[in-house]
Amino acid sequence: MMSSSKSWPIMAVPIETEGDVVAVRQRAHRVAELLGFERQDQTRIATAVSELARNAYGYAGNGRAEFVLDASIVPQRFVIRICDKGPGITNLQIILDGQYRSQSGMGLGLIGARRLMDTFNIVSEPGKGTTVEVGHKLPLRVGPWPRAKLTEIVSSLKKEVSSDPLAALREQNRELMQSLEELRRREEESQQLNQELGDTNRGVVALYAELDGRAEQLRQASELKTRFLSNMSHEFRTPLNSVLALSRLLLDRIDGDLSAEQERQVGYIRRSAESLLELVNDMLDLAKVEAGKAEIKPVRFSVGSLFGALRGALKPLLTNATVELLFEPSQDLPALYTDEAKVAQILRNLISNALKFTEEGEVRVTARPCDNGTSVTFAVGDTGIGIAPEDHERIFEEFSQVDTKLQRKVKGTGLGLPLSRSLARLLGGDLRVESIPGQGSVFSLSIPASMGSPDRELLSAPGGGSKSVLLIDDDETFRYVMRQIVGNESRYEFLEADGGEEGLKLARERQPDVIVLDLQMPAVDGFTVLQQLAADTRTKVIPVVVSTSMTIDDALRSRLPEHVRLISKNAISRESVSSFLRDAVQGAS
Structure with a gap:
């Protein structure tokens, strides 16, 4: 129970008759009002105190209600102590657990008071009576009460004359009616909120249905695009190969000599056909990957042999004498078991781009083991013009090209890097870029060193x-x-x-x-x-x-x-x- 030098008494009311129970309720309500509680809290406090006072009168025959302001805490607390000298409570814990019901409803009174108030303490000994202390914190908007101001409240309470019990009952009924009206209003608000939630849920369901429909349309459009690219790429290859073969016949003078101007014109035709065939091949490869029809054909090969083949194949691209192409395989790289053709295709794209956008310096191709030898990282670095950070991801989008002074001179399809990243992921790896404008770029291809056992015992533990x-x-x-x-x-x-x-x-x-x-x-x-x-x-x-x-x-x-x-x-x-x-x-x- 509370005992502190900052427990300031307000008043005490004896409980000796039925009318005193009503008087205790009235006083609790009035004190709560003067202390600044909201009307709803006034009713809560008065109801709890009324139940406890009724218990004291009904079970002990008499008792005493003490009203105190606990100023030892912030915010301050209005405390009511109900004590009696009755027989005490022998089954207190059972009552507090809600397992006991008496004809007079004492169990409900104690439990109800505990729920209504912020604090609840009870001490009861058989033959020595019962003391119940409940408290409710003052509202935060109400500042701490000084002792002098509380004295004024005590004086005004002493001058007030308690109204008759019937008036108190009428007041209690009025408060109950107000509480019921408040409950009805809240129930209407709850029903309105439920209706709004129902409307919102229906809207969400409709939105999901629309999104599903759009997703299906996008899937069909993507499938149609892939099928179109795949079919048309095959159709384009036949006439392109014919153009290349015929131009080769002309350049080889099979049907007679050509003038210098004719040779130049046929050369333009052949180079244009080669560029178009490269675009068609990239589109076909990309369509295959997107459709999931690209086949992986792993073989065992060494990085040294791969670099040797690339060095010979890319030598014709070294048309700028101020740019050097260097290959540096790591000495401790094991043999790889993956699709060599696709790895070579990715590296050819990367090296070709590096040579296009490097005016002087070098293009360096390296390979090193990673993850304890379970993967390998190829890097193609150059001293070229570099790529701005905001374009690092855009260059991997189909048909996307960065506008630079060199881009206007060199021709490209915008498919090489998207295709290379798709192939890298198909091989179980990824392709990333690090670049600073004016300082060159480094493209890193990371792939597993092995895509399975060459002897096809695929899942042996x-x-x-x-x-x-x-x-x-x-x-x-x-x-x-x-x-x-x-x-x-x-x-x-x-x-x-x-x-x-x-x-x-x-x-x-x-x-x-x-x-x-x-x-x-x-x-x-x-x-x-x-x-x-x-x-x-x-x-x-x-x-x-x-x-x-x-x-x-x-x-x-x-x-x-x-x-x-x-x-x-x-x-x-x-x-x-x-x-x-x-x-x-x-x-x-």
Whole structure:
């Protein structure tokens, strides 16, 4: 119970008759009003005090109500203490737990008072009576009451004469009617709000339906574009090859000699046809990748032999004597097992662009191992004109070109870099650029060193033992694809979860050898799953491979732990799955 030098008494009211119960209620209401409580709080305090006073009179025959202002805390608190010398309460805890009901309703009175007030304390001993103390904090808008000002309130209360009980009951009824009217108004507001929410939900459903329709239209348009590019590219190749063959016949003088002017004209025809054929080939390759029809044909080859072939093929492009083309393979690079033709195609595009936009200096091609030899990074750096930061992503958009002084001199289709990035992701890697205007550019191609075993034992686990793979992904289609690839291989047990929460549970219970994790999931996303896996001793050592449809760039890599391997869903194939599962298991063993 409260005992403090800053507990300032206001008044005390004896409880000896039924009328005193009403008087206690009136006094509580009046004091609350004078202290600055809102009308609703006045009613709450008066109701709680009335219930406690009725309990004191009904069970003990008499009692006493003391009104006090607790000035020891901020904000100050209005405290009412109801005490009696009755028989006490033997089953107090049962009453407070709401498990006891008496015919007079004492249990409801105590519980109701506790709910209505900010603080509630009760002490009761059999044969020694009961003391209940309740309190309510003063509103924040009311400043602290000084002792002198409180004395004025006490004096005015002593001069007031209590009204008769019937008047008090009428006042109580009026307050109840006001409370009921307030409840009715709030119920109407709630119904109106529910109606507005229903209208909003219908609008959201309609919006989703419209978005689904637009998405389907975009998908069909993309499919139509891909089909058109694929078909038309094939149709263009035949007449272009004929033009090239005929121009070659003319230049070789098969049907007679040409004048110097005729030779120049035929040369223009041939170069134009070659440029158009290059554009057609790029469009066809890009269409194949987008349609998912591009085939990966991995072979074993060395970086040294690849660089040698590129050096010979690109030598005719070295028309500027002030630019030097250098190849520097790392000495400790192992043999690669991937699609050599596609790697060469990407590097040819990058080197060709570098030579076009470098007026003097060098173009340097390097290769180095990464991730403990599981991947390799090719870099094509130049001392050319460079690219502004705002254009770093735009150059990877189809038919997009940056307007520069050299761009007007050299011809391009705007398809080389988009195609190169698409091919890089098809090989399980990515293509990025670092460039500063006037200081040159560096294009980095990172790909897995192996896309599967050359002997086609695609999913063999190290040591011959059975290994388990847990896939956590909310995309049902992707889970089906992975289930078909991994689930049909007897050396791997395939587990799957359609969300982060279920995935964490399975990871802790089954402790798989590898976890394949999606990042974009509702409720619990992949970033949260990674944090919780790392924080749990049972799962922190399990290797994780992140498979995502998000753009794989430096910003995304910076959000992931360094040891987590990152692959694009667009690059998923039987060979790539074999590679990253085997590498993950070997790394953990």
